[in-house]
Amino acid sequence: MKPPVVLIRGRNAFLVEKFEGELHTHKGIIKLEELKNKKFGDKVKTHLGYEFSIIPFNASKFFQLFKKGPTPVMPKDIGAVIAYTGLQPDSLIFDAGTGSGVVAAYLAYFNKYGEVVTVEKREDFAKIARENFKKAGLKNVHQIIGDAIFVADGFKKEFDLVFLDMKDDVEFLPKAWEILKEAGYCVVYNPYIEQTKAVYEKMKEIGFKEIEAFELVKINLEFKRVGTRPFTEIFHTGYLVFGRKV
Template sequence: MTVLLVHGDREYLREPGEELQTDLGVLEVPEDVEPGTTLETHLGEPFEVRALRGPDLFNHFERTGAPMMPRDVGLIAGHTGVAGGDRVLDAGTGTGVLSAYLGRMGAAVTTFERDPEFAEVARSNMELAEVADRVDVRVGDVTGQVDDLGRFDVVTLDTEDAPEVVARAPDLLVRGGFVAVYSPFVEATREVVESAREAGLAGIETLETIQREMDFDERGSRPSTAGVGHTGYLTFARRP
């Protein structure tokens, strides 16, 4: 069980029995360490022990590209209702943030990544998230394997060929099942919507994912002027 050691804005991942060496001193992590306890270095500096949760995984996963943001994961979970016991097909694993979140919700996830090196990193990340038994990371292109996969409760896509997979959604989804597609570009999103319409899917909707932080200081309160908070577009549709 990997734990998070926190001191102020510093965070370190360690396994029970391992040692942490920093300028704050040396800390031995006990074999029976429990989240919620406080450990001290030999210099007396305290570190809080925390169990890993979703946002911690987002921050500490080894990355192979830009990972899906937690707010996008939240929209996918909220709009598809993915839950424990569901079968999920995911294409475009990347770092594996979405797959890890879904696995921690109790879903059985089959995820496809084209790049073998990226897939290996994702497998390591699933071990860190403790969902390797629920998330099957496969190497390859999902479009050539649609006929052999069976049906799923939810299909999530973050790939350039998403319109092709959406066209096969009726063959991949159980009745009432959802497809969710992420794209950073409007043009690709339009293609997904058109493909969903042609496939006879229902409840088609597209959302721009945008979020602004708030600034609070002595002058007053207002949305932050740092960045626009845009990540991309999410399209949802459902098999009737």
């Protein structure tokens, strides 16, 4: 077992990137040297006697443990992108608006034999994303700092998927059509319904087919002695628009 690994207890999780020094938790201190002789599934105790389980650091913990900058796209929405586009593990993907790198990381993880090109205008966001990609050990993400349309102009290859989470998404759609393969998908994420409508109408104008626009809402259940009820900390996250070049 080598770092990075995750230590979990209940809803609390800690990312350990090296097996040296100490980890200070709400349940006490863990000497990280003790992890060197452990394996996944083992437990490690704090100085107060509380146990934490050792698990691998993989996509199930990207969203929770990645460093955040701008508000990231939620896993429920990323999962829909993967499922609705039928993402293949050898795809070429263009991701415009890297942000903290959450979307690019998930797409790269499930695109094991393919490549993800991710573009971000802001250097401070790009730095956060670069650190996250490194933590996750992702080798198939190619990060570019710059304007997405300018960067896309430089590509002669055709992409299987274009994902947009950027301010000028409507303006980018003609370029998305140009760089997509036949039968490739363009997916746009936006938190505002007016902009989502504009994206939908522009996709129709350009000639995209199989266009869908929707919102996914995740509602957790709360179990108490008096009964069970739904609750959610965040009701609205964003809208997704899917279009296919056919």
